[in-house]
Amino acid sequence: MSNENVISVDGLTKRFGHFVAVDHISFDVKRGEIFGFLGANGAGKTTAMRMLCGLSLPTEGKATVAGFDVYTQNEQIKKNIGYMSQKFSLYENLTVKENIRFYAGIYGKSDQFIRQKTEKVLEQLHLTNEADKLVGSLPLGWKQKLAFSVAIFHEPGIVFLDEPTGGVDPVTRREFWNMIYEAAANGITIFVTTHYMDEAEYCGRVSIMVDGRIEALDTPSMLKQQFDAASMDQVFLKLARKAERSDN
Amino acid sequence: MKQFVSLIKKEFHHILRDRRTMFILLGMPIAQIILFGFALTNEVKNxxxxxxxxxxxxxxxxxxxxxxxxxxxxxxxxxxxxxxxxxxxxxxxxxxxxxxxxxxxxxxxxxxxxxxxxxxxxxxxxxxxxxxxxxxxxxxxxxxxxxxxxxxxxxxxxxxRMLYNPQLKGSYSMVPGVMAMVLMLVCTMMTAITIVKEKELGTMEILLVSPLKPIKIIVAKAVPYLLLSIVNISTILLLSVFVLEVPINGSLLLLIFESVLFTLVCLAFGLLISASTGSQQIAMFISLTGMFLPTIMLSGFMFPIENMPLPLQIISNIVPAKWYYSIVNAVMIKGAGIEIVWKQTLVLAGITLLLLALSIRKFKIRLA
Structure with a gap:
């Protein structure tokens, strides 16, 4: 992990009319870091993430992602990030290979690059024999792992994972996190939201959002100390109870 | 360009793998032309x-x-x-x-x-x-x-002992009506559904996060359906000439040009629908009530517009199919040239531009 900031956010705010979805949040994320972005439903995580991905313009505040400004350079940002959403994001009626080809294609990668890397990725995932099967026929765990591989296929500097392990069994989740560690070791910065508190423990640093504001930000062990809690679960509950809004 | 080709390839995979939808899309014009041409014909024998x-x-x-x-x-x-x-x-x-x-x-x-x-x-x-x-x-x-x-x-x-019904024009005035209906179904409904489907699946988000320009995503969605529509137009014309024995009296080129123009109206409308909703059912419902019913009711294809009450006659002017129907009727059956249908063509082009501008605006708003 270097000291270079790949995401740097200062006072970032998003208002929808009178509703302040994201309220002056500030943080930095360093290269190769696994940054956990936690918060209850409706806390403003997704809105914040959308601003960082260049999908939504902030109302005020500053933010740069991979060195590019979110207001003016979202085209460059998009080229330098990967994204995997909570909703499953591969095409079920395309084969494994076709999905990889398609996503690599929309990032403008060359045929040679795609061909060589596809083989490598399939081998790593032990999917070589399933390469020509429709993604719809794969078990969910494999799909999620494949989706992650596809999200970092074009070798982005940062990958945003929006609740990537929803609905996946514990064993696969563990394997999934091994992939995340490996990617981080290769210098890819991981920005991940999750509802699983055991996963929060895997993160290098964790921020917890409540009602649009970041209420806590530190390493999991420091957070536990700060809030006098035995687990991240307790830390989260102590903070989330203060919330006045939720989407339910 | 390479990105764009990837997108279009993917769309074709979607369409070609969904056999049932394919079958409906390509079979429907045949079924309709035969239904309307023979079964529902006004010509009576024996x-x-x-x-x-x-x-x-x-x-x-x-x-x-x-x-x-x-x-x-x-x-x-x-x-x-x-x-x-x-x-x-x-x-x-x-x-x-x-x-x-x-x-x-x-x-x-x-x-x-x-x-x-x-x-x-x-x-x-x-x-x-x-x-x-x-x-x-x-x-x-x-x-x-x-x-x-x-x-x-x-x-x-x-x-x-019955009043004259001016709508009765013989079986082959059905052909222009069927063309309008099929294009509407294929272009409006299918584009709306396929875009909304990506929203539902969450793949739209991935596409929007990618460096692709939103307009490219949309155009790539439309291209396969434009091609499908051209296949459908050809099927209908071939069937009407060789099976129903309806001659094409006007210029074939003009007919195809007008059909492509109408296809664009339908695509723009489908796009507008997809930008307004996130569910496939609603998209389908809006396409059916917003486009399909007016096409049948107010285009002059089933019921003569001149017999309608004045308010409906006025409303019928905003139904694109009315203009397309009258163009095809004039060009195909009466052999009219552009000098006769230029007014309708202009109206149709106007509606296309309006719908396209509206839907692109709506699409951008959603992104911000």
Missing amino acids: ARIAVYDQSKDIATAALITEINSSRYFDIENNLNSYKEIEETFKKGSIKLAIVFPQNFHDDLQHFNKAQVQLVTDASDPNTANALSNYATAIIKDYENRITNDRKLPYTIKTET
Whole structure:
């Protein structure tokens, strides 16, 4: 992990009319870091993430992602990030290979690059024999792992994972996190939201959002100390109870 | 460009792998053209009719033979009273009754004038109308023939117990209507659904996070359906020329140009729908009520616009299919050129631009 900031956010705010979805949040994320972005439903995580991905313009505040400004350079940002959403994001009626080809294609990668890397990725995932099967026929765990591989296929500097392990069994989740560690070791910065508190423990640093504001930000062990809690679960509950809004 | 090709390839994979949808998309125009061309045709062959001949003379006998020998009519029974006519109609066994009054031949000889009454089953107004027209034509034909060698012309007055329905134009005015309907279904509904489907699956988000320009994503969605539509237009035209024997009297190029223009209207509308909703069901529902029903009701294809109440006549002007229908009707059936349909073309182009601008704006708003 270097000291270079790949995401740097200062006072970032998003208002929808009178509703302040994201309220002056500030943080930095360093290269190769696994940054956990936690918060209850409706806390403003997704809105914040959308601003960082260049999908939504902030109302005020500053933010740069991979060195590019979110207001003016979202085209460059998009080229330098990967994204995997909570909703499953591969095409079920395309084969494994076709999905990889398609996503690599929309990032403008060359045929040679795609061909060589596809083989490598399939081998790593032990999917070589399933390469020509429709993604719809794969078990969910494999799909999620494949989706992650596809999200970092074009070798982005940062990958945003929006609740990537929803609905996946514990064993696969563990394997999934091994992939995340490996990617981080290769210098890819991981920005991940999750509802699983055991996963929060895997993160290098964790921020917890409540009602649009970041209420806590530190390493999991420091957070536990700060809030006098035995687990991240307790830390989260102590903070989330203060919330006045939720989407339910 | 390479990105764009990837996108289009992917769209084709989606379409080609979904066999059932493919089958519907390509089979529908064939089914519709055949349905509308044959089953729902206004042309009637071998309709069963009844005759109530109160005169029973040589003139009526000649006319009855004439009618019976035409391919349109089969005389089912001879009736003896008005009451019987009603009964036979109620049973549904005949479509038309021809009533000759007493002294038909005498009237013709002495006053040069006679009357025939045609009673039609108005519960099926189109057929009724067609039948009364055929019958009248046969009677006029007979009248002309017997008048030939006389100084004073004979007139046989036919009186039809039904109002003229101007919509009845024969079976092949259906072709332009079917073209409008099919293009609408394929382009509007399918584009709306396929875009909304990506929203539902969450893949749209991934596409929007990628460096692809949103407009490229949308255009790539539209291209395969544009191609499919061209296949459909060709199928319909081939079927109508070779199976329904409807000639293309105007320029084929103009016809295709207008069809592509209309396709763009439909695509723009589909895009607008997809930008307004996130669920496939709602997208389908809006396409059906917002586009399909007006197309059937207000384009002039099923019901004549000139017979509608004024408010509906005014509303019909914003239905793109109305303009397309009148263009295709003019170009294909009447052989009109651009000098006749330029006004409608301009309106259609205007609607296209408006819808496209609206949907692109809406799409951008959603992104911000």
